[in-house]
Amino acid sequence: MFLFSWGLLRKMTNNIKKYSLDINGKHLDVEVGRVANLANGSCVLTVGETVVLATASASKTAKEGIDFLPLTVDVQEKAYALGKLPGGFFKREGRPTTDATLVCRLIDRPLRPLFPKTYHNDTQVIISVLSSDEENPYDALGIVGSSIALAVSDIPFRDPVGACVIGLIDDELIVNPTYEQLQESKLDLTVAGTEDAIMMVESGSKFVSEEILLDALKLAQEVNGKIVRFIKEIVDEVGKSKWEIDENDDSLEDLKQQINSSYLEDLKKIVRSKDNKTEKSEKYNSLREKILSEISDDFEEDDINSSLDSIEKNEIRDALLNEQIRPDGRDFDEIRELTSEVRYLPRVHGSGIFTRGETQILNAVTLAPLADAQKLDGFNPIKEKHFIHHYNFPPFSVGEPGRMMTGRREVGHGALAERAIIPVLPNTEDFPYTIRSVSEALSSNGSTSMASVCSSSLALMDAGVPISSPVAGIAMGLITDENGKFAVLTDIQGAEDHIGDMDFKVAGTKDGVTALQMDIKVKGITFEIMEQALEKAKNARMKILEHMATTISEVSEEVSKYAPKITTINVPQEKIGAVIGSGGATIKGLQSDFDVSINIDEDGKVMIGANNSEIAENVVKAINSIIKDVESGEVYNAKVVKIMNFGAFAEILPGKQGLIHISEISTERVEKVESVLSVGDTVDVKVIKVDKQGRIDLSIKALKSSEKKDSSEQEKLNDDESNQPRRSGKRKQVGG
Numbered sequence: 001m002f003l004f005s006w007g008l009l010r011k012m013t014n015n016i017k018k019y020s021l022d023i024n025g026k027h028l029d030v031e032v033g034r035v036a037n038l039a040n041g042s043c044v045l046t047v048g049e050t051v052v053l054a055t056a057s058a059s060k061t062a063k064e065g066i067d068f069l070p071l072t073v074d075v076q077e078k079a080y081a082l083g084k085l086p087g088g089f090f091k092r093e094g095r096p097t098t099d100a101t102l103v104c105r106l107i108d109r110p111l112r113p114l115f116p117k118t119y120h121n122d123t124q125v126i127i128s129v130l131s132s133d134e135e136n137p138y139d140a141l142g143i144v145g146s147s148i149a150l151a152v153s154d155i156p157f158r159d160p161v162g163a164c165v166i167g168l169i170d171d172e173l174i175v176n177p178t179y180e181q182l183q184e185s186k187l188d189l190t191v192a193g194t195e196d197a198i199m200m201v202e203s204g205s206k207f208v209s210e211e212i213l214l215d216a217l218k219l220a221q222e223v224n225g226k227i228v229r230f231i232k233e234i235v236d237e238v239g240k241s242k243w244e245i246d247e248n249d250d251s252l253e254d255l256k257q258q259i260n261s262s263y264l265e266d267l268k269k270i271v272r273s274k275d276n277k278t279e280k281s282e283k284y285n286s287l288r289e290k291i292l293s294e295i296s297d298d299f300e301e302d303d304i305n306s307s308l309d310s311i312e313k314n315e316i317r318d319a320l321l322n323e324q325i326r327p328d329g330r331d332f333d334e335i336r337e338l339t340s341e342v343r344y345l346p347r348v349h350g351s352g353i354f355t356r357g358e359t360q361i362l363n364a365v366t367l368a369p370l371a372d373a374q375k376l377d378g379f380n381p382i383k384e385k386h387f388i389h390h391y392n393f394p395p396f397s398v399g400e401p402g403r404m405m406t407g408r409r410e411v412g413h414g415a416l417a418e419r420a421i422i423p424v425l426p427n428t429e430d431f432p433y434t435i436r437s438v439s440e441a442l443s444s445n446g447s448t449s450m451a452s453v454c455s456s457s458l459a460l461m462d463a464g465v466p467i468s469s470p471v472a473g474i475a476m477g478l479i480t481d482e483n484g485k486f487a488v489l490t491d492i493q494g495a496e497d498h499i500g501d502m503d504f505k506v507a508g509t510k511d512g513v514t515a516l517q518m519d520i521k522v523k524g525i526t527f528e529i530m531e532q533a534l535e536k537a538k539n540a541r542m543k544i545l546e547h548m549a550t551t552i553s554e555v556s557e558e559v560s561k562y563a564p565k566i567t568t569i570n571v572p573q574e575k576i577g578a579v580i581g582s583g584g585a586t587i588k589g590l591q592s593d594f595d596v597s598i599n600i601d602e603d604g605k606v607m608i609g610a611n612n613s614e615i616a617e618n619v620v621k622a623i624n625s626i627i628k629d630v631e632s633g634e635v636y637n638a639k640v641v642k643i644m645n646f647g648a649f650a651e652i653l654p655g656k657q658g659l660i661h662i663s664e665i666s667t668e669r670v671e672k673v674e675s676v677l678s679v680g681d682t683v684d685v686k687v688i689k690v691d692k693q694g695r696i697d698l699s700i701k702a703l704k705s706s707e708k709k710d711s712s713e714q715e716k717l718n719d720d721e722s723n724q725p726r727r728s729g730k731r732k733q734v735g736g
Contacts, residue, residue, distance in 0.1 A: 016719035017238050022232045023164070023223060024175040025134075027623040027721045028144070032152060032238050041153025041240070045145045047176075051081075054145030058123040058155045060243075067306055069115050072124045075100040075142060077378060081132045087377060099378045103127070103139050105412045107146050110192035110199035110517050116247045118258075123155060129140040132379045135178045140165050143192050148231055154240040156575060157529045159523070162227025163192040168208065173219050179381050189213070189516070193219035196230040198530070199520050204419035207512030210534040217530065245677040256307045257298050263291055264311070271315045274329035277358050277494065278399070284312070313499040320479045320487055320496075327495045328357075334473070335491045337541055338420045340454070340551040342462040348464020349560040352552075354455035356544075357493060358445035363455035367563040368563060369433045369597040369609030387425055389418035389437045391452055398439040414439070414481055420453045420507035421460070424467040431466060432607050446493035447475030448591050453507045455513075455547060461552050464559040469520075471514060472544040473507030476533045480522060488532050490540050505734030506537035510545060547732035564597070564609040567616040569602045575627040576654055579606065584627065586655035594619050625653050631697055632687050638698065640681045648677045650685060660685060667704050 015033040022028075028047040036042035039055040063712065077121070079086040079093060086093050096104070107125065115123075127142040141716075143163035148159040160471050166188035167177035182188055189203040198221055203213070270283045292304055319325040326331065336357030343352040350365035374385040391414035395402030417439060419513055425435070437459060439452035450473030457471045477492035479501040489496055497503055501522045507515040518530075571579060577602060580587050587598055596619055597609040610616040638650035638658070647661040660683075665676050677683070689697040 015650065018233075019230070019234055021669075023227070023296055026176060029143075030148060030234065031482050032148075032234065039149070039153075041151070042121065043145055043147040043148045045141050047141060048136045049131055050136040050138055050141065051128075051131035052138050052141050052145050053126075053128040053130055054142070054149040055126045055128075056120050056123070056149040056153050056155060057091045057126075057674040060121070062120040065302070066120050069119060070122045071108065071112055071115070071625045072122075073111075074124065074126045075103045075107070076126065078129055079123065081129050082379065084354075095101045097376075097378050098415070099380065101408055101411045101570070102415055103142050103251075105408055106139055106190060106200070106202060107143050107290055109164070110143065110161050111146060111150070111157075113199065113521050113523065114157060114161070114194070116156055116245060117157055118247050119245055121155075125149065129379065130379065131679075134379060134381060134409065136176075137165065137179060137182075137719075138379065139163075139190060140176065140192075144227060144231075148234060151235045155244055156242050156245055158242065159194050160219075160228050160231040160235070161192050161194055162224030162231070163190065164220055164223045164227070164250040165190050166220050168205075168212065168216070173216055175209070175219070175223055183382075184256060187212070187216060187217050187551075189220065191217060191224065193221050193228075194223040194523065195225050197520075197523055198224075198518070198525060199523075201516055203513075204422070204515035205301055205513055205515070206316065206423045207514065208656050209512050210291070210531075210538060213516065213534065214402070214527065214531060216526065221642075252307050255303055256311060259291065259296065259304075259311055259373060261296075264315075266736050267312060267315055269310075271312065271319055272323075272325055276328070278373065279494075280327070280554065287668065292727075302579060316495060317479050317481075320489070321481060321485060324384055324487075325642055326489065326523065328493060330491075332487060333490045333536060333539070335543060338492070338547045340458060340548060342404070343457050347562055348460045350461075350556075351585045352455045352458030353442075353460055354451050354458060354548075356447075356454075356491065358443055358453055359448055359451050360441075360443040360495075361448060361451040362440045362442050362456040363452065363459040365398060365438075365456075365459040365465070366436045367463060367465075367559060368439075368562055369566065369599060370428055370432050370435070370607055371436055371597045371609070372434045373600040374434075386428055386433075387418065387422060387435045387437070387457060387731050389421060390414050390437070390451075391417060391439045391441070391449070393441045393444070393448065397448070398446040409495075413452065416515055416517055417452040417456055417671055420473060421456055421472050422456075422510060423514045424469050424471055426466045426468075432464075432568060434564075435460070435463075438698075444494070446491070446497055447473075447503075447505065450475050450505055450507060451472070454544060458548060458552060458731045461555045463563070464556040466555050469509040469511065470545055470548050471507055472541050472548060473505060473515070474537050474540040476502070476504040476537050478502035478504070478508065478529060478533070480525075483696050484531055488529065488536055490536050502529075502533075504530075504533050504537070506541065508536065508538075508541055510542065512622060526566065563618055564611060565613055567608045567610065567613070568619060569606050569608070569623065571600075572605055573602075573604045576600060576602075576604055577654065578626055579623055588620060589654055590622060594622070622654060626655055630656065630658075630687055630690055632690060634687045636667035636685055636698075637682055640677050640679055640683065643673050643677065648673055650683065652685065652687075652698070656696070658685070658698040660686065660698045660700060664688070664697075664699035666703045667701050699706065 011396045019030045020027055031044045031276035032662035038054050039057045041056040085091055125146045129138050141164040147160045152158040165176050165188040167174045168186035171186050184205040187208050192200040212513045264286055300375045339355045342352045344353050350368045352363050354361050374388055376383050391410050393410055407658045439449045450549055460467050475492050475659050477489035477496045480486040480501050526536050591598055594615055599607045608616050638652045640648050640650050641702045642649040647659050649657050651657050662673055663668055670676055685698040686702045688699045
């Protein structure tokens, strides 16, 4: 056994291959053959001290009964990569973070269209982040690693992709910026592509023009082409022979011919009608039932449904490309009917409804104190968020029953809208709130994510959030043929998205683009198409912004009466500890007693979140009393907190205690402190001394002595008055 293991180790060691590529001054190191050799394909990528393991595995047989690619992409962020323990009771990694989920989508989107259409085997790509230097992001590295693992494997994936991130700092485009550089960059653009075509785009930006975006895309594609050529060199040396599969599926040709010959004219009429989604669906289902009843004896029901869907798709594409007829009869540049409103929900802090055709989104905004910011535990150095956008897609939005869940799609759409809105938000110094914006898809027929951007913008303005400008979004589509003919469609609906070759989403203000996302179902598109799509998206965005201005043109002057009121004060830095208290006891006590939230910055800035201004004022008074220096002679109503044999400790202010010595409890002799005082008692005390170390001596006796003295003086005064001679006089008679 020992000899076998040693021999296996020597063989593995001999098969280790290392490769290196310079990408604009950074070295990408790739190692194949050392680890994870039982996977169909694997590699380890290193940039700086960030290390990623990429593996690809697949079953050898196709999954029965499906006509799609069952591809799964998983990303594992290991806590040990940062030299940390995972949080929680079990101290192990749990469900993926939001960032990891978004990277899963980034990887899946460019890879999926590049598999053969007839390949239906279970396939899984896993990205494991083994080490992070907290300087180099792993997003693009994960795409490149997945591409290499698939390319060197025996899985039928023959067209590798490269990926990179483009930033914009001081009007200069930079490749693969660090986390720190991304904080100051006006652009965060991730692009994946084959050697000659772009496959996927994901971007957040601060009002970047369409011209700069095109320049950034061209630079990204140059870098990606270089990476793809590098991957092909690796494949030539260590790549495995690919599984042979039949990429021409003509098993249903006879069935398709029969449907075409008997029912094509009926289908053409449905496709070219101007009915809405529901009406078309009813007519289409009636035709489907008719076909099933007439030919189901000769063919399987699943095959009939699949063939009919394929024929319908071809008819819609033919009507678009050759007859310029869209499924709902619109012109190619025409936006569906727009309606919107604000203040739909009475108790929420801000709300807006945005409707575009049959797509409708309700957004609700909630304002909370800064202390309620979302805490982040990932590789990005940003550890908290003060703006959170969530997106929900209930099954009733498409007229169907289904499971209520938050999947990767919901996370991705929410993150895209969040990216679009962030550039217009105020900073926390000007608007000290944590903001949550929730988009609910009430009805869906195309691009709910871009409608979410619009409804969120409306709700934020209604909530009194001083955004710099409204944000709108639009989705563009594309239909192409093998001859290079194409049509770019503005405001695609569900049917056009389903049968089209591109889903191109653009969000922004009147001043520029703030978010961009592109998914391609074919092997890339040209820059001519992208330029046209960006220009048409800009025109559509301006029209939507004009409509939104008719609903709400200015930010509400005040936040909702139901929103917390934020009061800000400043305390000296040396007094911060007094406000916080030992172990946070003082600040926790204030929050509990007044039912408020309190957040303190390192510079002494204190933000108080209260339900009304009166409560906030009381908290301010309490904090001012805490930071105020205690002086001899002052009188307080104190609470006894501890009994000792030599006296009692009493709290005169939150976090400030003094000693009432046994000799200062009473004017009479006290044998035991417990005979006079108990923990929890409240007593009036006088400060009789504050020493240089800040220790406070209190006295009850001093107050009693003063009271006794005052009483004696009053009695003497009364006696003096009684000894004065009375003034004589006659009593006035009343009556007869």
